[in-house]
Amino acid sequence: MASVTLGGTPVTTSGELPSKGTSAPNFDLKKVDLSPASLDDYSGQKVVMNIFPSVDTGTCAASVRQFNQEAAELENTKVLCISRDLPFAQQRFCGAEGIENVEMLSDFESGNFGKSYGLEFADGPFKGLHSRCIVVLNTEGTIVHTEQVAEIADEPNYKAALEALMDA
Template sequence: MANVTLGGTLVETIGTLPKVGSKAPDFKLTDTELKDKTAADFKGNRLVLNIFPSVDTGTCAQSVRTFNEKASQLENTKVLCISKDLPFAMARFCGAEGLDNVVNLSDYKTGQFGKDYGLAFANGAFETLLSRCVVVIDTDGTVLHTEQVSEIADEPNYESALSSLS
């Protein structure tokens, strides 16, 4: 379990993030057209997994905006924005904001992604939602970088995540 804080209150996740150098766990998530997407759908691309509790919070929304901006400058890289939000909410947000350089995916059906990546909250006000994390994966499925943000209200370290791709 990892310990993070939510507004200064200690909360736990159900596990720990995959280790740098390990193979990233496979996943099955739902896109904004309600179609299943797996890691195989992004084969041959480097992946930046921008994981967060809900796009309807300020910090989560900002992370999507920031990665959308930075994604347009990255070759052979897809930014996957992952939460348990319904796909409709993700589509609405990105449509209203004009964001088209990220792929929105939801873990709402089973929560298995949060379990497999060890980042779902085990307790607290956001119990079962996904904690704020960034996981960077190379084209061969190797984990290059992980960050679990220690205070949920804080943004991830974008530069550290993206520098792992160089």
């Protein structure tokens, strides 16, 4: 279990993020139109997974906006914004914000993504939601960078994630 903080209070996750250099676990998520999405859908592309508790919080929304801006410049790269939010909330947010360069995916149905990636909150007020993490994959689906943000209210290190993409 990893330990992070929420407003300075320690909370734990269900496990540890997959290790750099390993193959990313497959997933079964939902797109905003409720169609299925799996890691296989992004085969041959670089992938940035921007994972967070809820798009309805300021920091989570800021990360989606930042990656939306950055994604416009990236070649052969998909930015996946993943949370347990309902696809309807994700779609509403993207429409209201003009978000067009990232793909919103939901783990609402089973929560298995959060469990298999070891990032689901195991306790605290956000129990069952995802902790704030970044996972970057190369075109072969190998993990080249991970970050689990130590304090949930803080934004991820965008620069490190983008630099990892350049080296992927």
